[in-house]
Amino acid sequence: MHIDEGTALTTDHGRAGAQSSGPAEPRRRPRLEDVASALGVSIKTVSRALRGDPKVRESTRQRIVAEADRLGVQLNDVAAGLRRKNQAMTTIGVTLGDCTNPFFAPMLRGIHSVATERGYLVLTADAQNDPELEHRAIRSFFAHRVAGLIIAPVGDDLGYLANEAAFGSAIVFVDSPPPGLGESMDSVTTTNAASTREGVEHLLARGHQRIGYLGHPRRGSGAEERWAGYVAALEAAGLRVDPDLVRDELVTEADACRAAEDLLETARPDAVFVDNNRLCTGLLQSKAFARRRLDVVSFDRFELAAAFGVSVIDSDPYDVGRAGAKLLFDRLADATRPPQRLEVPARLVVHEDPMY
Amino acid sequence: MHIDEGTALTTDHGRAGAQSSGPAEPRRRPRLEDVASALGVSIKTVSRALRGDPKVRESTRQRIVAEADRLGVQLNDVAAGLRRKNQAMTTIGVTLGDCTNPFFAPMLRGIHSVATERGYLVLTADAQNDPELEHRAIRSFFAHRVAGLIIAPVGDDLGYLANEAAFGSAIVFVDSPPPGLGESMDSVTTTNAASTREGVEHLLARGHQRIGYLGHPRRGSGAEERWAGYVAALEAAGLRVDPDLVRDELVTEADACRAAEDLLETARPDAVFVDNNRLCTGLLQSKAFARRRLDVVSFDRFELAAAFGVSVIDSDPYDVGRAGAKLLFDRLADATRPPQRLEVPARLVVHEDPMY
DNA sequence: CACGTAGGTGTCAACGTTGACATTAGAGTT
DNA sequence: AACTCTAATGTCAACGTTGACACCTACGTG
Missing domain, CATH: 3.40.50.2300 (Response regulator)
Structure with missing residues (x-):
């Protein structure tokens, strides 16, 4: 790539030695000093002007900003960072x-x-x-x-x-x-426990008693708290947690899909609570769900939840x-x-x- | 800022000067020099060793790496950047x-x-x-x-x-x-025109004749090419482009949803081609689609396309x-x-x- | 008029690293 | 012993910016 005179735009500040044989010698980026020497002020003043330091005469500031623009000079954040x-x-x-x-x-x-x-x-x-x-x-x-x-x-x-x-x-x-x-x-x-409880209570209020649970491993990401919310909601309604309705240790979408096939076939829940969106989309892709659509509440929003009629607990990301x-x-x-x-x-x- | 001797590392780094009135004075990050002076070598040698320069005696390199680890020294990319x-x-x-x-x-x-x-x-x-x-x-x-x-x-x-x-x-x-x-x-x-054509031909092959089109504005993002693919497929099949079946200039999901309601109600297509995923999810959320599910092909993948039975043209992102x-x-x-x-x-x- | 004050501006030395080049020690060669 | 060569290490001056501080001018103020 040969940089010809026309490339300049804001201006041409070509590095003179045009007869340099090698191609694509990138130009040097203009710096504060270029502005300073063009205007006969010190680098420091240019620095001040460009950072909006008020200790610069307004007229000076304008001249500097104009010249900096013309030359395409921009403060080098890397160098500035080094000084911080x-x-x-x-x-x-x-x-x-x-x-x-x-x-x-x-x-x-x-x-x-x-x-x-x-x-x-x-x-x-x-x-x-x-x-x-x-x-x-x-x-x-x-x-x-x-x-x-x-x-x-x-x-x-x-x-x-x-x-x-x-x-x-x-x-x-x-x-x-x-x-x-x-x-x-x-x-x-986010309000993991309380909101999960609210979600499960929503399912209970719709008359469901056998509420499945799909969850990811208990460590991290508030999984414990979500589980606690599920348990709390059931207990408050006088129901027992039925281990047959629970599948956890699920990580991927595929895990959830498999678990859903199994859960829906064998345990026959009326509704399902899902502990996060990734698992929920897994559930939605299971054949078992396509065959027998049931009420679902998922933690975390996901695209198209509305189109599936899946209620979500949305901790606005x-x-x-x-x-x-x-x-x-x-x-x-x-x-x-x-x-x-x-x-x-x-x-x-x-x-x-x-x-x- | 006072740098005390015990600055050490991975372990207990209580910043010793406890009687310092002001709280939370951050420690200074260790640098190459700290390693150099601890080992009695020059900064340059440390620099070389840490960057894997072969011009360092193996035994020296090991001593340096060990000491750097102990002190938690890491090359400062900012400073290095400035030199590049x-x-x-x-x-x-x-x-x-x-x-x-x-x-x-x-x-x-x-x-x-x-x-x-x-x-x-x-x-x-x-x-x-x-x-x-x-x-x-x-x-x-x-x-x-x-x-x-x-x-x-x-x-x-x-x-x-x-x-x-x-x-x-x-x-x-x-x-x-x-x-x-x-x-x-x-x-x-990506192969915008050819793949769009393929997608539309897929719909034609399934026996659809009235194929709707939802698209975003023609400038940018290959919208023109996709449109061209649609036109080419229809023409190859001896069909005319029917302007009633086309809605473009759509940007948001909501735009697409509205346009879909209108398109499906008034023009009654057999199938729809959608120019990108964002618009497709808009379509899927329309009431008209929920009522009357029809064959859809969308450009760009999106989550749950499979669950909706929407075919996608996937330019693996x-x-x-x-x-x-x-x-x-x-x-x-x-x-x-x-x-x-x-x-x-x-x-x-x-x-x-x-x-x- | 001496004196302080504030507003502009400048000088200098960092910041932590590395490229260019210099130096040293030891081994190999004549 | 004088030499070359190489491997390993060191010295120094940048890179582009800014903080600390110095300076200079003009403008009060007593």
Whole structure:
């Protein structure tokens, strides 16, 4: 690629030695100094002007901004980062246990929205449900000197983070509280137990007595709390938990699909509560469900729940994301305040089967 | 800030100076120098050892790695970035037109997978279908000195990127070719026309003649090509395009839902082709569809397509992501090669309505 | 008029790392 | 013994920015 004079646009600041044989020598990015020398001011003044420091005469500021625009000069965040306390970049890291979970996309959007407001960028990592990948991603994030971290954890011991927090990095957990870190960190979870109970009570109120349960492993992600909500609802209604109606330790959609075939065939529930959206979509894809549609309540929203008439317990993931990000920036602003544990309320969204 | 001797590591890192009045003074992160002085070698040697430079005696390397581990020293990517050509970080940026589109999550995973292999991190931005946000995100990315950029564009003139490419940044477009940049950049798209034609022919083969069309605006995202595929299939079958069967300029799910109500009620198609997944989920949520389920083929996969018996044209987004990321790193490795336009083949995945 | 004050601007030395080049020690060669 | 060669290590000056602090001017104020 040969860069000819016309490429310039904002202006041409071609590096003179045009007869250089080799091709594609990339141009050097313009820096503060280019503006400074063009205008006969110091680099420092340019720096100040571009960052909106008020200690610059308005007329100077305008000249500088104009020239910077003309040259296409933009502050180098990397260099600026190096100068900051802790060398922190204006970047936050987000690790997702599984980025294809439909819960996470809107959550990420919530995080983005807050980060953008504050002028931060978002690094993402997809742990693919593997604690080892999660750990590696987090290490990389710190090597990049993120200002903070939002973690939807998959590992069950993140003790190694305690270290990092001591270096001034803010850390917030979303979706599930900090495994292996006691109460010492900020987190955003949702009303797992109460909302599950509400969901199961909804099914009871519709006259169902035999309510199946599909759940993921009890550790992490509030699975215990959701289970507790299920138990509580049944007990309050004077019903016993029937182990035949329960399938847990399910992880993938395929697990849930298989479990659903089995559950619906053998235990014949009137209705089913599902502990998260991934498992619910598994259920919906089972032949047994297609044959005999029954009332379902799922934790977590998913696309098309309405079209299936599946009621969901929706802990608005966008809000979870925003709340998590806000918590992060608050902690960044004040490292001393006590750890916060936020609970975003989840609400039951009832959907009727559109096919009656 | 007072750095005390015991700063050590993975273990108990009580910040000793307990009597310090102000709380939470973060410790200083250990650096190469800490290892160097602990071992009586130069910083440079530590740098070499930690980066795997072979010009270090094996025994020295081991001592250094061990000590670095003990102290929790990790290379500072920010500082290293500053030293690199173009000050590029080991980071790539990804802008998504709409991060909640189910197409993008697996694509992002594909990008992550390649980036991780190469030791790069991924910055994401969500343009929310707003060209202005897209532009701002891209500017921020460059301020952070990303090595390269993967763009699923929403804006219809990204001419401002030409500049950046000249500074040595690699840029790849996914999903839709570079608007306003001619043929000058790498891109990954899919077989829009051919696969659409295949999808429509599938509907024709099932005996349908009146095939509705729901589509998004013709500019961008291969909408034109998809439309062309629809037209070609009909014409090949000796059918005319009936304008009553076509609804386009649809953007949101709600648009599609409304359009579907109208289309199904008034024009009474036998089957429908939908131009993307977002619109398809809109269709599926319409009352008209719930009442009268008909054969549907949609471009782009979405969760639960199988459960609805909707056939999809699946341009495996994971592969698109991987291909895009590979293109990016290839360009980073060789800026001079001619721009590549990759087409990932999309294949028709037929699903039968599970309810018969 | 000496003196403080505030508003602009500049100088200098970092930040943590690495490229270029210098140095040293030891082994091998004549 | 004088030499070359190589492997291993070190020194120094960047990279582009900003914090700390110095300076200079103009403008009160007593």
